[in-house]
Amino acid sequence: MASYFENIPRITYKGADSKDPFSFKYYNPDRVIMGKSMREHLPFAMAWWHNLGAAGTDMFGRDTADKSFGEVKNTMAHAKTKVDVGFDFMQKLGIEYFCWHDVDLVPEADDIKETNRRLDEISDYILEKMNQTGIKCLWGTANMFSNPRFMNGAGSTNSADVYCFAAAQIKKALDITVKLGGKGYVFWGGREGYETLLNTDMKFEQENIARLMKMAVEYGRSIGFTGDFYIEPKPKEPMKHQYDFDAATAIGFLRQYGLDKDFKMNIEANHATLAGHTFQHDLRVSAINGMLGSIDANQGDYLLGWDTDEFPYSVYETTMCMYEVLKAGGLTGGFNFDAKNRRPSYTVEDMFHGFILGMDTFALGLIKAAEIIEDGRLDEFIANRYASFNDGIGKKIVSGETSLKELADYAENMGAPALPSSGHQEYLQSILNSILFK
């Protein structure tokens, strides 16, 4: 078969001075940083839904890009061509992983038995391609939000029949994840939330979600899935309020229902910012709880209040992301570009420019994060900032060898404490700039 991308060369590293639009300026897979190659630090993944599916439709207008790839859409022929195109695309960029929803892989049939048959067929074909190319599956998931039956959620629905349908989709998506050797399985609670509390039993809905997740874990482990389950937090959109609001909320939920041993977080940059946090914040919350699993690598727009899923270009954000990832000792998952071209960027070339931008932005973030750590001034500042807990009464607090009474006595004898040491924020920000732009 002729390559759909025959006019696009294989993308290689040419350095920051290169003017070649089809080259990496910073992503040099073999370059070693802090003892590991960039390729190992940055297991990049292609999101099936955006790259092979999203064609620009928004609330006010139809597709601008042509993602038919020469086939009639919503047919198995189209589904197979998407596999060919997707693997060709990943090979041209040197991307080693992909992520999918069940309905990204095949058109959904009226009867789930037929949808599942189609999934069997397409996953056979994907497996062949994986064996030929060495490309791997990062994670799979079930789309339990697009079909109208999921208008009130899947695990949180008010319909027991819809709940069972969701269970059937999860079961099959887990089967395919295991068949493809996926490292993870994602729960993004797209419509697991509510529009109004006037009609919602919040406690019951959350318990039901937990029941569904528990059954998924039991089933997954029974068929040999040894990877991580992930919750991907998002505060809103499509629902007014979603239960997995942010990492802290999702981790609390997992602990409450005894799911924390099997689950980690899949943190998406744009979802963290929608929750009113920085990307770094949700990564830190996950990391300090031992639950930093995987990342959906994209970027939101600070002027817009919705999920724009842009290719990341802010080196500030990717630097602080990679700082968290390096400090956490890496990810068990990878960096999935859950990102799409802007609607007016509708050409085949734009598909590549999006990934080149994203991969270079993360590579640059990695380089700069390593420089921050090697420079050491930020880490040293933080360590010194808490030095009053290293000895004396501070040390007793940390080791648990004191009481409220002793602290109160100490305070009474001390008089008014001096102000805490300065946060020196502007100084630290200037260090960051000097490392970023040297």
Ligand code: XLS
């Ligand atoms: C939507 C989510 C979704 C998940 C997978 O906002 O990002 O695409 O990553 O269901």
Ligand code: CA
């Ligand atoms: Ca996502």
Ligand code: CA
């Ligand atoms: Ca998103």
